[in-house]
Amino acid sequence: MKITDLIDINCIQLELSSTTKSEVIDELASMLAAENYVTEKVGFINSIMERENHSTTGIGSGIAIPHAKCDYVIKTTIAFGLSKEGIEFESLDDEKAHLFFMIAAKSDAEDEHLKILSYLARKLIDDDFREKVLNVSDKTKLFKLLEEIGGDE
């Protein structure tokens, strides 16, 4: 299994229109709801915000990974968004976030899925990888890049 198995091409937005944290969370969650990966958008967003209120998932270096593991999730999925302009996300380094990986995990997510998510998290620390993702121009290229993420840990 690969990380790309958890990404739906319809849940990718390479040109996010949002300009604030709450907007971008809504924009990403809306894609997941539209494709029926989450049952109730509002409930799911509340779970996401609960995590954000605990501590921001804007981890710095332009990356944010809002995530929730809850009953509103039908199938563990990742929504991806890119903002060239950047969005204020209360990041650890006070810089704007450009890359958004929204992780929707089922309450009883399979270990295999959780493992893959952990590879993604680790990979996002890699500067080269991050730089490449920031510069993707289309969804196919993005998929190619994400396919690099494997169980090499």
Added chain:
Amino acid sequence: MAKFEILGVTACPTGIAHTYMAAEKLKKAGKKVGIKVKVETNGSIGVENKLKDSEIAEAKAIIVAADTKVDMARFKGKQLIEVPVSKAIKSADELIEQALNGEFKVYNK
């Protein structure tokens, strides 16, 4: 087997992202200064890379970067720092440097 100079434990509430990013950051920060760092992750998959008693005994210092409870009793008598998981993501280099300089207090609870 080469010993690990510094050990880490990471954990976060959801256990699907920060736990692993913090672990990766600490390992990377160690690599930069040429030391071996082993990090135990307490994530949603459960505990991985569990620290062995012998590794704890041999390590110079322990970094616990966790927002949830982790097993601490095993670290009694070791130089240790407890920080939020985000601190390890943001300031891993600094934490490793402090660990190597022996700046942590001895854990004695």
